[in-house]
Amino acid sequence: MPGICILGSTGSIGQSTLDVLARHPQRYQVVALTAHKNLPLLIEQARLHQPRYLVAADEADYASLSELAADAGVTAEILAGDDGLAYVASHGESQVVMAAIVGAAGLLPTLAAVKAGKRVLLANKEALVMSGHLFMQAVREHQATLLPIDSEHNAIFQCLPDDFRYGDLQAAGISKILLTGSGGPFLNYQLDELSLVTPEQACKHPNWSMGRKISVDSATMMNKGLEFIEACWLFGLLASQIEVVIHPQSVIHSMVQYRDGSVLAQMGNPDMRTPIAHALAYPQRIDAGVSPLDFATLTDFSFQYPDYARYPNLKLAIEACQAGQYATTSLNAANEIAVEAFLHKQISFTCIAEVNAAVLANIEHRQLQSIDAILAMDAEARSLAHQTIKRLAV
Ligand code: NAD
Numbered sequence: 001m002p003g004i005c006i007l008g009s010t011g012s013i014g015q016s017t018l019d020v021l022a023r024h025p026q027r028y029q030v031v032a033l034t035a036h037k038n039l040p041l042l043i044e045q046a047r048l049h050q051p052r053y054l055v056a057a058d059e060a061d062y063a064s065l066s067e068l069a070a071d072a073g074v075t076a077e078i079l080a081g082d083d084g085l086a087y088v089a090s091h092g093e094s095q096v097v098m099a100a101i102v103g104a105a106g107l108l109p110t111l112a113a114v115k116a117g118k119r120v121l122l123a124n125k126e127a128l129v130m131s132g133h134l135f136m137q138a139v140r141e142h143q144a145t146l147l148p149i150d151s152e153h154n155a156i157f158q159c160l161p162d163d164f165r166y167g168d169l170q171a172a173g174i175s176k177i178l179l180t181g182s183g184g185p186f187l188n189y190q191l192d193e194l195s196l197v198t199p200e201q202a203c204k205h206p207n208w209s210m211g212r213k214i215s216v217d218s219a220t221m222m223n224k225g226l227e228f229i230e231a232c233w234l235f236g237l238l239a240s241q242i243e244v245v246i247h248p249q250s251v252i253h254s255m256v257q258y259r260d261g262s263v264l265a266q267m268g269n270p271d272m273r274t275p276i277a278h279a280l281a282y283p284q285r286i287d288a289g290v291s292p293l294d295f296a297t298l299t300d301f302s303f304q305y306p307d308y309a310r311y312p313n314l315k316l317a318i319e320a321c322q323a324g325q326y327a328t329t330s331l332n333a334a335n336e337i338a339v340e341a342f343l344h345k346q347i348s349f350t351c352i353a354e355v356n357a358a359v360l361a362n363i364e365h366r367q368l369q370s371i372d373a374i375l376a377m378d379a380e381a382r383s384l385a386h387q388t389i390k391r392l393a394v
């Protein structure tokens, strides 16, 4: 039975992963679970899944997690902080690591799993956006297996030929990768209404239930921008080989267009348990608890191209992708700060793109050849984003 470590088990992806695992108790064993703030939920998960290790991401929470575990009769070994996360991500019993921490915080533990040659199920797209070149180099060097959890990338993976060679679209007869996105909750709003939308409205995605950060990213379509960059690194694509298509129903999760005119799409109900189950069992298939598509109810099935006036963040991300690693690292950092400020009602929804654009306009091109250089760039962009927010704050 492969041992599973879930980095970020209390989040939306983490909980969906546990839901799939609970359907297959004879097939997988939960080795480690980690959480940042919601320690009571982590304990509840531990009672159900009996992991060997529990990790509080914040070092300062070691004592309170130990106390909660003792009170609940949970006997798992308690660890905390960055070292604890890296320890479980690279542990000999963790054959499979689900990387489901949100944001830049996921980079180092995910890299620890990669460097230990694990089968890494990648939900944490920000890690790849921040450090794509070094990350993919580490995957190759340490012979890790990287399987995409992001539904679009999982769909693309499923539509590629089995013998697809990294970056070689020509040999595979592929003319384009079609990255689909719903357009988020504000697809049909008037443009002048956008500055007034609230965090609650932004987090209410029409099709998917997700964490708050990715929900806001979906509303601005920065999520599609991060996914554009993620796709380039995962499959070795050039920006010119990807096209973003809005598909509001989220039934098609992305497509691969072949030279002969064929378009292969992966479809299913919008439920992350499908890509999670796919990656867990790959190349086999297991039950994910997802109800099958009911074609009789799919009355509307539409597509359109994105309007950059509505989604300036998508344009910024595509430009950053073309500019290089320094730009995507900075954009990711700026966006995390801007989204946080919007969620705390310090800036308006439309200011998220203003913060991101201001940071990109003020950073200098430089080569990032180490993870330390990436983290320094990330810190610099965060500081610039904070300064911009002070100027814009409502
Ligand atoms: P979430 O906010 O629901 O959960 C985040 C998890 O990360 C939680 O377990 C939390 O405890 C942990 N975490 C937060 N801050 C941390 C920190 N500083 N250090 C360590 N751990 C920390 O987020 P989510 O929606 O589950 O998304 C997780 C990742 O998966 C994101 O990168 C997101 O882009 C990606 N993703 C999510 C979905 C989805 O449907 N939710 C789909 C595709 C990709």
Ligand code: MG
Residues within 6 Å of the ligand: 150, 151, 152, 227
């Ligand atoms: Mg996605």
